[in-house]
Amino acid sequence: VDLLTAAPGDMPAQVQAIIDNGGRVFVAGLGVPRDVVNLCHDNNVLVASMCGKVRHAVAAVAAGCDLVIAQGTEAGGHTGTVATMALVPQIVDVVENKVPVVAAGGLFDGRGLAAALSLGAEGVWMGTRFIATPEAWGTPGYKEKLLSMAEDDTVVSKGFTGKTCRVARNDYTQYWEEHASEIEPFPAQFIRSINDGANHLGAGPNTEVDPSREFWPAGQGVGAINELVPAGDLVRSIVAEAEAVIDRMSTLR
Amino acid sequence: VDLLTAAPGDMPAQVQAIIDNGGRVFVAGLGVPRDVVNLCHDNNVLVASMCGKVRHAVAAVAAGCDLVIAQGTEAGGHTGTVATMALVPQIVDVVENKVPVVAAGGLFDGRGLAAALSLGAEGVWMGTRFIATPEAWGTPGYKEKLLSMAEDDTVVSKGFTGKTCRVARNDYTQYWEEHASEIEPFPAQFIRSINDGANHLGAGPNTEVDPSREFWPAGQGVGAINELVPAGDLVRSIVAEAEAVIDRMSTLR
Incomplete structure (x- = not known):
């Protein structure tokens, strides 16, 4: 669900609609008003915030977000100027394990998943890679x-x-x-x-x-990204590749 | 040795000076003329090329470079637009193990070293982190x-x-x-x-x-980067941290 077109004042009503229809996570891309966080939490919906700078992550944790998504400039869609490799560890450092940090931006395979985990992220957010799946919704071409x-x-x-x-x-x-x-x-x-x-x-x-x-x-x-891959196969191949990367890394010890 | 101020025609003479003074590696930041590669190889000097795009790496390998440095936009100094997390694996894929790939840009600690290795790089290039050492040469402030x-x-x-x-x-x-x-x-x-x-x-x-x-x-x-650290201590702490990251990753298997 993309709330980009929601005027700021409409956000609680839009979020209520997400809650009413069974949403489990609300991801905010342009900041999270405190009342929206409370509304979500009152309804057992997790709140995540896309953060392009270290201070966005500090603010997200202070606002009660349950997840911080550290999104580098290489990400598709609305994005900032700081790149994933530099941003993720700096956000991990300020979040101090208060909430999980998810890495986003430039990630498309198991190597990227392993790299994100190396930087201290607990998971990854991949966007573009999952648009290139048969299941994804999108305009022709x-x-x-x-x-x-x-x-x-x-x-x-x-x-x-x-x-x-x-x-x-x-x-x-x-x-x-x-x-x-x-x-x-x-x-x-x-x-x-x-x-x-x-x-x-x-x-x-x-x-x-x-x-x-x-x-x-x-x-x-x-x-x-050179072929459309069914989303389930993609998830399984990304995890398998990350496991192989971790095994390869272990041999360096 | 920074050859930035060398006019293109002077490059062989400048590189000869590096060779004569015992240089072992020549790193080109703005492309490598073929005659410079040959001059280096005739004198047992390795040639590396800073690459900000996939096609730069293809050209560097074709020109006979011994190392490809995949440098993301987050790097200090002359830089391109593609970020490290996206660039390194895409360069690793086209280089196909013909030469080692080194990751650069946004790397400052052992987490970044482990992440770069996860992406398929054989090593890392850190610039800014090593300027913040007592040993580094630089202007006051x-x-x-x-x-x-x-x-x-x-x-x-x-x-x-x-x-x-x-x-x-x-x-x-x-x-x-x-x-x-x-x-x-x-x-x-x-x-x-x-x-x-x-x-x-x-x-x-x-x-x-x-x-x-x-x-x-x-x-x-x-x-x-919050303190000056002697370069030797820095190298040791980066390696130790990367080893700890690899050990932590292994526990995920």
């Missing part, structure tokens, strides 16, 4: 685009939402790179990109989109 | 600046050299952020920053510098 992209085919653009968002580079991101001073703040730019026909976020396979302009979030791990 | 910085106090600027370079954010980087269209290409901008009194790269502790404008490269791991 999105998955094929992911399979074709190299590691340097993403760009951080404010063109689609008004906030820094890592997406597939295309004519629309290029336009806004050349007209940066005209970008409006969120949510006005979000509405602008919808009106421009370049943003069908949340829409499915029966939507008509222009691949040269569409809003397709993607992380920098995308260059390693 | 540089080390103290590193100790004071948070993970988000760096910025990628072309202001000091004309090429994208991650440094401590200050008044000089801010000036060029606001006058980006006036930045000249390398090496003209490099000379400009010297003439502006903001660039004393390579100078030592008896140099007078303005801390609010000086060229101080720093990676995003800087937020975790």
